[in-house]
Amino acid sequence: MPEGSRNDGLSETEVVCDVLVAGAGPAGLAAAWRAANEGLNVAVVDDNPSPGGQIWRGEQSEPTSREAQVWFQRIQSANIRFIPGARIFQQSEPGKLLAETTRGAIELRYTNLVLATGARERFLPFPGWTLPNVMGAGGLQALVKTGLAISGKKVVMAGSGPLLLAVAAYLREHGANVLLIAEQSSRSRLLKFGLALLNERSKRRHAIEFRRRLNSIRYLTGCWPIAAHAGEKLTSVTLQRGSKRWQVECDYLACGFHLVPNLELAELLGCKIENGAVTVDEFQQTSVPHVYAAGETTGIGGLELSLVEGEVAGLVAANKRDEAQKLFSVRSKQRGFARILNETFALRDELRDLVASETIVCRCEDVTFARLKQHDSWRTAKLQTRCGMGPCQGRVCGPAVEYLFGWHVQSVRPPVFPIRVESLISQR
Numbered sequence: 001m002p003e004g005s006r007n008d009g010l011s012e013t014e015v016v017c018d019v020l021v022a023g024a025g026p027a028g029l030a031a032a033w034r035a036a037n038e039g040l041n042v043a044v045v046d047d048n049p050s051p052g053g054q055i056w057r058g059e060q061s062e063p064t065s066r067e068a069q070v071w072f073q074r075i076q077s078a079n080i081r082f083i084p085g086a087r088i089f090q091q092s093e094p095g096k097l098l099a100e101t102t103r104g105a106i107e108l109r110y111t112n113l114v115l116a117t118g119a120r121e122r123f124l125p126f127p128g129w130t131l132p133n134v135m136g137a138g139g140l141q142a143l144v145k146t147g148l149a150i151s152g153k154k155v156v157m158a159g160s161g162p163l164l165l166a167v168a169a170y171l172r173e174h175g176a177n178v179l180l181i182a183e184q185s186s187r188s189r190l191l192k193f194g195l196a197l198l199n200e201r202s203k204r205r206h207a208i209e210f211r212r213r214l215n216s217i218r219y220l221t222g223c224w225p226i227a228a229h230a231g232e233k234l235t236s237v238t239l240q241r242g243s244k245r246w247q248v249e250c251d252y253l254a255c256g257f258h259l260v261p262n263l264e265l266a267e268l269l270g271c272k273i274e275n276g277a278v279t280v281d282e283f284q285q286t287s288v289p290h291v292y293a294a295g296e297t298t299g300i301g302g303l304e305l306s307l308v309e310g311e312v313a314g315l316v317a318a319n320k321r322d323e324a325q326k327l328f329s330v331r332s333k334q335r336g337f338a339r340i341l342n343e344t345f346a347l348r349d350e351l352r353d354l355v356a357s358e359t360i361v362c363r364c365e366d367v368t369f370a371r372l373k374q375h376d377s378w379r380t381a382k383l384q385t386r387c388g389m390g391p392c393q394g395r396v397c398g399p400a401v402e403y404l405f406g407w408h409v410q411s412v413r414p415p416v417f418p419i420r421v422e423s424l425i426s427q428r
């Protein structure tokens with residue numbers, strides 16, 4: 001955490017605060033800053049060692065964008081307690097959460113809670129998607145950030161969404177030979193998206209910047225992977241575009257189909273979920289009293305929307321509704337953009353045909369598509385096949401089966417993440 005804020009050594013096992021923020025991504029940082037500026041005692045918990053969330057993690061000493069720099073400076077100047085490396089896994093009673101740290105479990109007591117737990121990549125199964133070196137786009141980026149040597153490696157990016165572009169630019173700057181980006185969305189949808197970008201100055205700037213950084217990398221719309229092939233390691237990927245199919249040799253396939261909100265904590269607390277996102281009112285209030293939600297847990301919308309939702313949630317948690325209302329028009333504009341974003345990168349029906357009978361869908365429990373097909377709901381599939389019951393608890397296969405079968409996947413139970421037995425015992 002930046003110096004001004006307190007980066008916790010965590011000598012105690014209990015933290016008491018006015019506002020607890022779960023997640024130190026843009027939404028969480030914005031909420032914490034606003035609430036702390038109102039003089040409240042604010043703590044931010046994140047399961048990573050450094051703040052910034054998916055986009056700014058590890059950048060606090062050297063922010064790569066003006067926006068990140070501004071926000072890290074704001075956080076530094078505010079009195080915020082940052083608790084890194086702490087993953088919230090359980091609610092012991094309303095107003096009390098439990099988080100696991102390397103030093104054991106801690107109890108977090110709050111008056112108001114802001115859920116800012118972000119989103120994750122969506123994966124769709126296809127033959128070969130579980131092979132080594134086939135990974136999420138964000139996953140590969142994270143590995144490179146932590147030292148994976150990518151220089152000179154041939155990378156195919158595939159799936160859907162702006163994350164493919166961000167990661168392609170990042171990998172190229174780290175020496176990767178990014179061969180192409182296969183985007184499943186159609187050219188006409190992308191044109192509409194491009195027009196929406198042009199209407200907004202900051203997004204227009206980002207778009208131009210990406211164009212420069214990605215210069216000469218082929219961007220194929222209406223194109224997706226249908227199989228990955230390997231000997232001892234990944235050797236190639238077969239792509240499809242219209243009726244054409246061809247194979248591309250590569251070292252890595254970085255593949256993700258847009259994003260899905262992280263809902264575990266919200267579900268655990270009993271917050272209403274609709275259309276795959278936490279439901280909030282105009283003040284970012286969830287259906288549970290004293291619990292607010294902001295950022296991509298409330299729906300995929302990009303950085304600016306996460307920030308403004310975080311600010312609104314922080315102000316409301318500090319009882320500053322009038323101030324919060326002043327941000328509604330900015331938020332409304334960003335929500336308009338989010339709608340277009342999600343329409344643009346909605347999954348096409350053909351992607352349901354990628355999976356073959358013997359393709360593994362639940363990779364934790366090795367459950368194939370053929371086995372899942374025999375069931376008519378997530379619940380019976382879980383009971384009969386153990387699908388979604390492994391270490392990831394359905395975080396990977398859940399969104400995939402939702403898309404493949406239209407099942408309603410909502411079955412969170414504590415602990416929401418695998419934790420040490422020692423931490424479980426400490427709940428007593």
Ligand SMILES: Cc1cc2nc3c(=O)[nH]c(=O)nc-3n(C[C@H](O)[C@H](O)[C@H](O)COP(=O)(O)OP(=O)(O)OC[C@H]3O[C@@H](n4cnc5c(N)ncnc54)[C@H](O)[C@@H]3O)c2cc1C
Pocket residue numbers: 022023024025026027028045046047048052053054055086087088089116117118119120121138139163166167259262265294295296297301302303306
């Ligand atoms: C893998 C990935 C990579 C991305 N990379 C980029 C990029 O390069 N460029 C870009 O423009 N956009 C990127 N995005 C999109 C970007 O994250 C969003 O646009 C936006 O910034 C989301 O902000 P947020 O605060 O809502 O969530 P996030 O930034 O996701 O922050 C949420 C934080 O909450 C933490 N958390 C979740 N659950 C718990 C828990 N139980 N206990 C403790 N902590 C928890 C998470 O670890 C995370 O640090 C990426 C998204 C993903 C999923």
